[in-house]
Amino acid sequence: MDFTNYMSDRVKPMQGSSIRAMFKFLEQADIISLAGGSPAPESFPGRELAEIASELLAEKSHICLQYGVTEGYTPLREIVKGRMAKVDSHKEYDETIITSGAQQAIDLALKALINKGDGIIVEQPSFIGTLNSIRSYEAKLFGVPMQDDGMDLEATEEILKTENIKIIYTIATFQNPTGITMSNEKRKKLLELAKKYDVLIFEDNPYGELRFAGEPTVTIKSLDTEGRVLYFGSFSKILSAGLRLGWVTAHKDIMDKIVVLKQVNDVHTPVLNQMMAAEYMTRYSIDEHIAKIRKLYGRKCGLMLEAMDKYFPDYCKYTRPEGGLFLLYTMPEGYDAKELLNKAIANKVAFVAGNTLMLDMDKPCSSFRLNYSLVAEDKIETAIKLLAEVL
Amino acid sequence: MDFTNYMSDRVKPMQGSSIRAMFKFLEQADIISLAGGSPAPESFPGRELAEIASELLAEKSHICLQYGVTEGYTPLREIVKGRMAKVDSHKEYDETIITSGAQQAIDLALKALINKGDGIIVEQPSFIGTLNSIRSYEAKLFGVPMQDDGMDLEATEEILKTENIKIIYTIATFQNPTGITMSNEKRKKLLELAKKYDVLIFEDNPYGELRFAGEPTVTIKSLDTEGRVLYFGSFSKILSAGLRLGWVTAHKDIMDKIVVLKQVNDVHTPVLNQMMAAEYMTRYSIDEHIAKIRKLYGRKCGLMLEAMDKYFPDYCKYTRPEGGLFLLYTMPEGYDAKELLNKAIANKVAFVAGNTLMLDMDKPCSSFRLNYSLVAEDKIETAIKLLAEVL
Numbered sequence: 001m002d003f004t005n006y007m008s009d010r011v012k013p014m015q016g017s018s019i020r021a022m023f024k025f026l027e028q029a030d031i032i033s034l035a036g037g038s039p040a041p042e043s044f045p046g047r048e049l050a051e052i053a054s055e056l057l058a059e060k061s062h063i064c065l066q067y068g069v070t071e072g073y074t075p076l077r078e079i080v081k082g083r084m085a086k087v088d089s090h091k092e093y094d095e096t097i098i099t100s101g102a103q104q105a106i107d108l109a110l111k112a113l114i115n116k117g118d119g120i121i122v123e124q125p126s127f128i129g130t131l132n133s134i135r136s137y138e139a140k141l142f143g144v145p146m147q148d149d150g151m152d153l154e155a156t157e158e159i160l161k162t163e164n165i166k167i168i169y170t171i172a173t174f175q176n177p178t179g180i181t182m183s184n185e186k187r188k189k190l191l192e193l194a195k196k197y198d199v200l201i202f203e204d205n206p207y208g209e210l211r212f213a214g215e216p217t218v219t220i221k222s223l224d225t226e227g228r229v230l231y232f233g234s235f236s237k238i239l240s241a242g243l244r245l246g247w248v249t250a251h252k253d254i255m256d257k258i259v260v261l262k263q264v265n266d267v268h269t270p271v272l273n274q275m276m277a278a279e280y281m282t283r284y285s286i287d288e289h290i291a292k293i294r295k296l297y298g299r300k301c302g303l304m305l306e307a308m309d310k311y312f313p314d315y316c317k318y319t320r321p322e323g324g325l326f327l328l329y330t331m332p333e334g335y336d337a338k339e340l341l342n343k344a345i346a347n348k349v350a351f352v353a354g355n356t357l358m359l360d361m362d363k364p365c366s367s368f369r370l371n372y373s374l375v376a377e378d379k380i381e382t383a384i385k386l387l388a389e390v391l
Numbered sequence: 392m393d394f395t396n397y398m399s400d401r402v403k404p405m406q407g408s409s410i411r412a413m414f415k416f417l418e419q420a421d422i423i424s425l426a427g428g429s430p431a432p433e434s435f436p437g438r439e440l441a442e443i444a445s446e447l448l449a450e451k452s453h454i455c456l457q458y459g460v461t462e463g464y465t466p467l468r469e470i471v472k473g474r475m476a477k478v479d480s481h482k483e484y485d486e487t488i489i490t491s492g493a494q495q496a497i498d499l500a501l502k503a504l505i506n507k508g509d510g511i512i513v514e515q516p517s518f519i520g521t522l523n524s525i526r527s528y529e530a531k532l533f534g535v536p537m538q539d540d541g542m543d544l545e546a547t548e549e550i551l552k553t554e555n556i557k558i559i560y561t562i563a564t565f566q567n568p569t570g571i572t573m574s575n576e577k578r579k580k581l582l583e584l585a586k587k588y589d590v591l592i593f594e595d596n597p598y599g600e601l602r603f604a605g606e607p608t609v610t611i612k613s614l615d616t617e618g619r620v621l622y623f624g625s626f627s628k629i630l631s632a633g634l635r636l637g638w639v640t641a642h643k644d645i646m647d648k649i650v651v652l653k654q655v656n657d658v659h660t661p662v663l664n665q666m667m668a669a670e671y672m673t674r675y676s677i678d679e680h681i682a683k684i685r686k687l688y689g690r691k692c693g694l695m696l697e698a699m700d701k702y703f704p705d706y707c708k709y710t711r712p713e714g715g716l717f718l719l720y721t722m723p724e725g726y727d728a729k730e731l732l733n734k735a736i737a738n739k740v741a742f743v744a745g746n747t748l749m750l751d752m753d754k755p756c757s758s759f760r761l762n763y764s765l766v767a768e769d770k771i772e773t774a775i776k777l778l779a780e781v782l
Contacts, residue, residue: 036458046453115399
C-alpha cells in the first residue's frame with residue numbers, strides 16, 4: 001500500500017532531527033561526541049532519587065501509579081511557582097503547569113496559537129526541536145542573525161513591519177547553539193517591539209540557571225506586565241533529562257487552551273516522575289545541586305576553550321559562553337561544516353554542523369556547534385586535538 | 392490583554408473533558424465515584440516496582456535519567472513486539488514504538504494523517520479523549536450507533552458511500568463506554584469495508600487483555616494484510632496508568648511520520664518508566680499479573696450487576712460486559728442522564744452522563760456509564776443502592 005496520499009499536509013515535508021539520527025549512530029561507534037545536547041550523567045542524583053522512588057512506590061503506589069491531574073502534581077506545581085518568583089513575580093493572571101519536558105509545552109503552545117501561514121521570528125541558528133515543531137503547524141519561519149549581545153533587533157523590526165507575525169521565539173540566555181546571552185537592554189527593547197507590533201514572545205529558558213561566569217540577566221518574563229510572554233522552563237539540565245519534566249508559565253486564558261491540548265496529548269505527565277522531583281526538592285537543596293552543575297560545566301567549558309585556544313587555527317572564531325551547554329565555532333566564509341563533519345567522524349570526533357540549525361538546511365554553513373556538558377573531562381583535550389587535525 | 396484573536400482556529404471551540412473536570416471535584420467530596428476510568432489501585436505492583444526502580448536509579452542513572460531514543464527503550468520495544476505476535480503476526484512492514492500512553496499515539500497518528508475537514512467515523516458513544524483529539528485537528532466526526540455485537544456496519548457503509556472519510560476509529564473490545572465487544576464476523580466485515588472504501592482503521596485496544604468471561608475475539612489488526620490498521624496498546628490497565636506507557640503498531644511509512652511528530656512533541660517517553668516496565672516483565676510474568684486483574688474485575692463487575700439486578704427498576708436495560716472497565720445503563724427514551732447526575736451527586740454517588748460521550752454533547756441522553764474497576768468491592772452494593780434511590 002502507498003500511504004503518501006493519506007498523510008496530512010503538515011507532515012509531508014517534515015524530516016526528523018538529523019542530530020537525533022546521528023545520536024543513534026554515535027552510540028554505536030567509537031567516537032567522542034561533542035554533538036548532542038545531553039547533560040552530564042555525573043550530574044544526576046541517582047542515589048537520592050533511588051531512595052525516593054523506592055519509598056514512593058512502596059508507600060504511595062495508589063497515587064504515583066494512578067492517573068493524575070492534567071495540570072500537574074500539585075506539590076510540584078507549588079514548588080515551581082515558588083521558584084518562578086525569582087524570574088517573574090508570578091502575576092495573578094499567570095498560571096503554571098507541569099509538562100512532559102519543555103518541548104511538550106512549546107509544541108502545545110504552538111498548537112494553541114498557530115494557524116497555517118502565521119509568522120514566527122526565530123534566532124538563526126536556533127534549537128532544531130522548536131524549529132521542527134513550528135514546521136509541523138505550517139507556520140512561516142523568519143530568521144534573524146545572532147549578534148554578540150543577542151538577536152539582531154533591527155532585522156527583527158524589519159520583519160515585524162512587513163510580515164504577519166504572531167510570535168517571537170528566543171532562547172535569550174546561553175542560546176542553543178551559540179551560547180550567546182541577550183543583554184538586558186535588548187530584552188527590554190524586544191518586549192517593546194512585541195508591544196508595538198502586538199506579538200507574543202516565547203522565552204525558552206532551559207539553561208538560565210547554568211551560569212558559571214559573568215553577571216546575571218533579567219528574564220524577559222519578569223519585565224512583562226500584560227501576559228505577552230510565555231515562559232518555558234525545564235528540569236532536564238538541572239535534575240534529569242530522562243524523567244521528561246518541564247513547565248510553562250503563561251496567561252491563564254492561553255493556559256486554558258494548552259491544558260485542553262495536553263489532555264488529548266498525554267492526559268498528564270507521569271505522576272511518579274513528578275513526585276520524585278517534588279520530593280527531591282523537599283529533602284535536598286536543588287540550588288546547591290545546581291551550584292555543583294554550574295561548577296562542573298564551567299570547568300568543562302574552560303577546558304574546551306583552553307584546548308581550542310591552543311590547537312585551533314587563528315583564522316577561526318568561536319563564542320565564549322558564560323553558561324549553558326554549547327559554544328559555536330565559525331570558520332571563514334566558504335567553508336562547509338557539513339563537509340568537515342564527515343572528515344571529523346572519520347577522525348573519531350563529532351559535532352553538529354550549523355546548516356541543520358538554520359532555516360535553510362541545504363545551504364552550506366561555516367559554523368558548527370560544540371557541546372561540553374556530556375564529554376568526560378579527561379577526553380576534552382583529545383577531542384579538540386582530533387578536531388584540530390581536520391580543521 | 393484579550394487573547395481571543397491570538398488563538399488558533401483549532402482550539403477556539405475546544406473544551407476540556409468534563410469527566411476530568413468532575414474528577415477533581417469528586418476527589419474532594421465524600422462521594423462514591425463510578426465515574427472515572429481508573430484502574431484498581433490494588434492492581435498496581437508497587438512493591439515489585441519499588442525494588443526495580445531503586446536498583447535502576449542506583450546502578451543505571453546514566454541511562455534512566457538521561458535522554459533516550461524517540462522510538463522507545465529497545466528492550467521494552469522488543470518485549471512489546473513479542474507480545475504483539477499474539478494479536479498480530481507483526482508483519483515485516485509494521486513497526487512498533489513506545490509512546491507516552493496510547494493517548495499520545497492516537498493524538499500523533501491523527502496529526503500525521505488528518506487535514507482539516509477530513510472525515511472520521513467513530514462509535515457513538517465513544518472515548519472522549521479520542522473525540523477531543525480528533526476535534527483538535529478539525530476533522531469532521533461521524534457517529535454510528537452501537538449494537539449488541541459492535542458498531543452498526545450498515546450505518547457505517549452509508550457514511551462511507553457519501554462522505555470523504557479517512558479513518559474509522561473503533562474500540563472493538565470491551566468498548567468505552569458501553570462494554571460491548573465487536574463480533575469476529577463484524578471485524579472481518581469492517582476490514583472489508585475499509586478496503587472497499589479505501590480508508591484506514593484505528594483499533595484502540597486498551598482493555599483487550601481484560602476478558603473475564605466469554606470467548607476471545609481476534610484483533611482486527613491480525614486480519615490486516617496491507618497495513619491498513621493502526622493498533623494502539625496501553626500499559627495503563629495492565630501495569631500502571633500513572634507511568635504513562637503505551638504503544639502503537641503501524642506500517643513503517645506512517646510510523647516514520649509519527650516518530651518525527653513524537654520528537655517535536657516530547658522527544659521521548661521517560662526512560663526510567665520504560666526501563667521499569669521492561670524489567671518488571673523480565674523478572675515477573677505479566678500474564679500472571681493480568682490474570683489476577685481479570686479475576687478482580689470479573690468479581691467487581693459481577694457484584695455490580697448483581698446489585699443492579701436486585702435494586703434497579705425493571706424498565707431500564709444495561710450491558711453485561713465480558714471484560715474491561717465499564718458498563719452502560721440506558722433509561723427509557725426521554726430521560727436525561729445529566730439531570731439524574733445532579734440528583735445522584737446530591738445522594739453521594741457519581742457516574743458519567745452519556746451526553747458527554749456523544750458527538751452532540753448538548754443533546755439530552757438517556758444513557759450513562761458506570762465504572763467498576765476503581766470502586767472498592769465492599770462499596771459496590773452501597774453505590775448501586777444510592778443510585779437506585781434516585782432512579
